Amino acid sequence: MQDKYYELTITLDDNFVDFIADFILNIYGEGVELGKGRIIVRGESDLTFVKDALVSLAGTLGESIKMDYTLEEKENVDWIKTYQESIQPIEAGKFYIFPSWYEPKEDLINIKIDPALAFGSGHHATTFSCLKAVSTYVKPEDRIIDVGCGSGILGLACKKLGAHVELCDTDPLSVESCKENFELNEENYDKLWEGSIDKTQGTYDVVIANIIADVLRFIAKDLKSATKEDGYLILSGILDKKEELVRESFDDLTLENRILMDEWVTLVYKKEAHG
Numbered sequence: 001m002q003d004k005y006y007e008l009t010i011t012l013d014d015n016f017v018d019f020i021a022d023f024i025l026n027i028y029g030e031g032v033e034l035g036k037g038r039i040i041v042r043g044e045s046d047l048t049f050v051k052d053a054l055v056s057l058a059g060t061l062g063e064s065i066k067m068d069y070t071l072e073e074k075e076n077v078d079w080i081k082t083y084q085e086s087i088q089p090i091e092a093g094k095f096y097i098f099p100s101w102y103e104p105k106e107d108l109i110n111i112k113i114d115p116a117l118a119f120g121s122g123h124h125a126t127t128f129s130c131l132k133a134v135s136t137y138v139k140p141e142d143r144i145i146d147v148g149c150g151s152g153i154l155g156l157a158c159k160k161l162g163a164h165v166e167l168c169d170t171d172p173l174s175v176e177s178c179k180e181n182f183e184l185n186e187e188n189y190d191k192l193w194e195g196s197i198d199k200t201q202g203t204y205d206v207v208i209a210n211i212i213a214d215v216l217r218f219i220a221k222d223l224k225s226a227t228k229e230d231g232y233l234i235l236s237g238i239l240d241k242k243e244e245l246v247r248e249s250f251d252d253l254t255l256e257n258r259i260l261m262d263e264w265v266t267l268v269y270k271k272e273a274h275g
Helices: 014-027 048-060 079-086 125-137 153-160 172-184 213-218 220-226 240-249
Strands: 004-012 032-035 038-043 067-075 090-092 095-098 109-112 143-147 164-169 191-194 204-210 227-239 254-261 264-270
Touching: 004 014, 004 048, 014 032, 014 038, 014 048, 048 067, 090 125, 095 125, 095 153, 109 153, 125 153, 125 204, 125 227, 125 254, 125 264, 143 153, 153 164, 153 172, 153 204, 164 172, 172 191, 204 220, 213 220, 213 227, 213 240, 220 227, 227 240, 240 264
Parallel strands: 095 109, 143 164, 143 204, 164 191, 204 227
Antiparallel strands: 004 038, 004 067, 032 038, 090 095, 227 264, 254 264
């Protein structure tokens, strides 16, 4: 790895970001990051040629696209090492979530997660609140489904409590990440599939869905029908300003608990037995 790298920052009207990024990718195919009203290009060789090409393009287009450029030479940092050092273990409910470069804790249930840059290492408020809810509502031998499982952290927590666990996610990368994290913790799941809860058979003692408010509303019927009578439904990923909309979709169930953390809400419902 070289000691230095080059970084070219282009600031421009946000409407043109995609158009200019496409142009850059045709002449330089790596290290391009898009932001609001800016593009950052990184590389180990001098990027003056990219800047010159953009100046030339802007000239061809007349005054329609205005761009400002900053070209800097920077210290090359070991990003992975820096990132690892920034990840701290956390305690949530009965659980201790820690990356593999830390030691487990004796008095808590240990879950080892090496956070990729993906969601679900326990640090986000929704995951943290769900771990607290799982600590309270999941019992040994319960049948559980984790819908939108992401890293698999919530399913793993249920498994560590002695439950039978099924998981699903519509994102194939999450399904892979989930498999890896179960292997890392030497645990097994009952089923794991790419897709959503509509592909399941039977019912569950606890249904967990840490997704986003709009998706929770969209799949509300499936979530409810998958929950056993007297079972629990743990819903999370809900921004407080969307809470009422979610509640409307689940108002036929009994709200048992509401956990607010930062601006995120986790709702725990019970499906009362009828008759």
